[in-house]
Amino acid sequence: MGAITRAAANNFTTSGVILPGAINNTTVASISQLTQVAGKTQTLIQSQTASSSSAVSFTTGIDSTYDIYKFEFIQVHPASDNVQFRHAASTNGGSAYDLNPILSFFEAENHEGSDGASLGYITGHDNANNSGDTAKFTYNIGNDSDQSTSGEMWLFGPSDSTFVTQFMTTMITTHNADYSKMSFTCGYYNHASDIDAIQFTMSSGNIDAGKIKLYGIQGS
Amino acid sequence: MSIAASLANNLKTGAVFKRTAVNNTSVSSVTSFAGVSAGALTLLATQTASSSAQLDFTSGIDSTYDSYIFHLNNMHLATDQAHVQFQADTGTNTNYNLTVTNTYFRANHNEDDSLATVSIDAARDQSQGTGFIQFMSAVTDENDSGSSGIIRIFGPSSTTSVKPFLGVCNCHHHNPGSDVSRNISIGGYFNTTTAITRFRFNSSSGNIDAGVIKLYGVS
Numbered sequence: 001m002g003a004i005t006r007a008a009a010n011n012f013t014t015s016g017v018i019l020p021g022a023i024n025n026t027t028v029a030s031i032s033q034l035t036q037v038a039g040k041t042q043t044l045i046q047s048q049t050a051s052s053s054s055a056v057s058f059t060t061g062i063d064s065t066y067d068i069y070k071f072e073f074i075q076v077h078p079a080s081d082n083v084q085f086r087h088a089a090s091t092n093g094g095s096a097y098d099l100n101p102i103l104s105f106f107e108a109e110n111h112e113g114s115d116g117a118s119l120g121y122i123t124g125h126d127n128a129n130n131s132g133d134t135a136k137f138t139y140n141i142g143n144d145s146d147q148s149t150s151g152e153m154w155l156f157g158p159s160d161s162t163f164v165t166q167f168m169t170t171m172i173t174t175h176n177a178d179y180s181k182m183s184f185t186c187g188y189y190n191h192a193s194d195i196d197a198i199q200f201t202m203s204s205g206n207i208d209a210g211k212i213k214l215y216g217i218q219g220s
Numbered sequence: 221m222s223i224a225a226s227l228a229n230n231l232k233t234g235a236v237f238k239r240t241a242v243n244n245t246s247v248s249s250v251t252s253f254a255g256v257s258a259g260a261l262t263l264l265a266t267q268t269a270s271s272s273a274q275l276d277f278t279s280g281i282d283s284t285y286d287s288y289i290f291h292l293n294n295m296h297l298a299t300d301q302a303h304v305q306f307q308a309d310t311g312t313n314t315n316y317n318l319t320v321t322n323t324y325f326r327a328n329h330n331e332d333d334s335l336a337t338v339s340i341d342a343a344r345d346q347s348q349g350t351g352f353i354q355f356m357s358a359v360t361d362e363n364d365s366g367s368s369g370i371i372r373i374f375g376p377s378s379t380t381s382v383k384p385f386l387g388v389c390n391c392h393h394h395n396p397g398s399d400v401s402r403n404i405s406i407g408g409y410f411n412t413t414t415a416i417t418r419f420r421f422n423s424s425s426g427n428i429d430a431g432v433i434k435l436y437g438v439s
Binding site: 009012013014015016017018019020021022023024025027028029031041042044072073074075077108109110111112113114116117118119145146147148149150151170172173174178179180181182209211213 | 225226228237240241242250251254261286321322324338340342345348374375378382384385386406407409411439
């Protein structure tokens with residue numbers, strides 16, 4: 001028996017089943033899908049890191065592959081003080097972000113000092129039909145070096161051509177006047193067209209830093 | 221039968237292995253699939269309470285993941301009207317007293333339908349406090365009572381930013397005459413630019429009688 005044959009034989013049971021010694025991480029490095037394996041909840045489609053970026057745009061990966069998509073925002077830091085983080089949608093791969101978002105906006109806040117805590121609806125940050133505004137989903141982010149906003153945005157059925165496209169966001173923000181601001185928005189892009197790109201901007205200035213991840217929800 | 225013959229039985233004509241050739245033991249040495257896209261929740265640790273003074277997560281929280289999630293399932297406290305609460309710390313410290321500013325609001329509905337409200341609860345938040353963060357508040361110690369929820373931590377290993385967190389839970393709140401389903405949302409930040417490495421969960425009074433907390437990394 002040759003050396004390779006003998007070594008190979010050692011990697012099989014007497015009934016011909018492969019033993020652990022025959023398969024390691026390198027062996028499976030080319031596997032890109034585990035379609036029969038349960039438990040994976042979401043698939044990372046794209047991750048972008050802002051670096052003095054005027055906008056962070058996701059122009060690929062939003063299609064009919066998944067019914068539900070989720071963005072995650074990790075410590076997104078604005079270059080300018082007292083600004084709003086916004087999203088906008090496109091039906092033409094990002095050539096124009098001109099869809100109308102209609103949304104409600106409420107928040108819970110608490111100050112680092114003695115200004116107290118409150119819960120309330122913010123009319124200045126919601127959108128009505130044809131307002132022409134992008135969708136604001138945070139409240140007055142501060143630009144101190146340790147200030148940022150984090151959270152998530154769900155997008156439902158962006159490729160559906162029958163229904164409007166719903167979204168909802170939950171964010172935690174360090175406010176420019178040292179409040180903890182927990183913001184909630186729900187709304188919809190009032191178009192029954194196929195949304196295929198989403199863009200994130202600040203209401204003024206660049207996105208200085210932070211990471212934005214796009215996931216497809218497995219099985220949706 | 222020789223191994224060669226057995227092996228042959230597990231091969232198709234194109235020398236492709238049949239499913240009978242591979243079982244769970246065969247792949248027990250595989251810890252990662254480098255070619256498979258990320259996105260899963262990776263279970264990092266599980267802590268099960270059993271009359272426990274606290275549940276500590278002291279490893280696995282680092283720069284490997286951008287965000288982490290705790291799942292708290294059926295937390296049951298030994299003391300009536302106590303709170304499930306948490307704090308964090310840095311390095312190998314065990315003080316669990318980082319400075320926190322957070323919000324706390326809840327929606328209440330009780331079992332006899334006489335209470336249905338949503339409101340902020342400033343008595344349960346912190347403004348640059350260093351105490352434990354109240355999450356599941358004034359839960360009942362009835363045997364069938366369990367409170368469950370989720371806490372998310374963003375960028376705990378950052379040395380630039382404060383450490384934001386979000387939490388939502390539903391707790392079985394003690395209310396004389398008619399217990400309450402209390403939906404609680406918290407959000408805030410640990411006001412430190414030092415990397416956070418560990419979390420502690422405990423009860424504001426007495427032990428955590430039962431319950432499971434799992435820590436996941438989000439890739």
